[in-house]
Amino acid sequence: MPSYDFRCKECGTEFDLFYKTYADYDAATPQCPNCASTELARVIRRVSLQSGEHDYTRMTSKEMLNVMESGDSQQVDKMFRDVAGGGADPRAAQSLHQQATQQKQSPDKKKGTS
Numbered sequence: 001m002p003s004y005d006f007r008c009k010e011c012g013t014e015f016d017l018f019y020k021t022y023a024d025y026d027a028a029t030p031q032c033p034n035c036a037s038t039e040l041a042r043v044i045r046r047v048s049l050q051s052g053e054h055d056y057t058r059m060t061s062k063e064m065l066n067v068m069e070s071g072d073s074q075q076v077d078k079m080f081r082d083v084a085g086g087g088a089d090p091r092a093a094q095s096l097h098q099q100a101t102q103q104k105q106s107p108d109k110k111k112g113t114s
Helices: 022-027 061-069 073-083 092-105
Strands: 003-008 014-018 040-043
Antiparallel strands (some): 003 014
């Protein structure tokens, strides 16, 4: 059931309203329960984002590096398992991470040569 939080612009009262459907919300003209004003502001209390599954086999090396640097061991483990077809050795993560970090930190050698 959609719940909407409001703040009355007239008296400052904060309240929430529940609607059975989004269509009911669209058709409604909400009023303040304290002063009956319709001058209301929506209040965003929390935002919920649904994140889908990552397809690690289609990530670029930079995206994979970001996963490793995130520190989320479960996500790193899943990435290695997906990329290696389920047989990844988690100990390889540190070696790959070190290589990627060295590449990221070292200057581009092609720019300095002529």
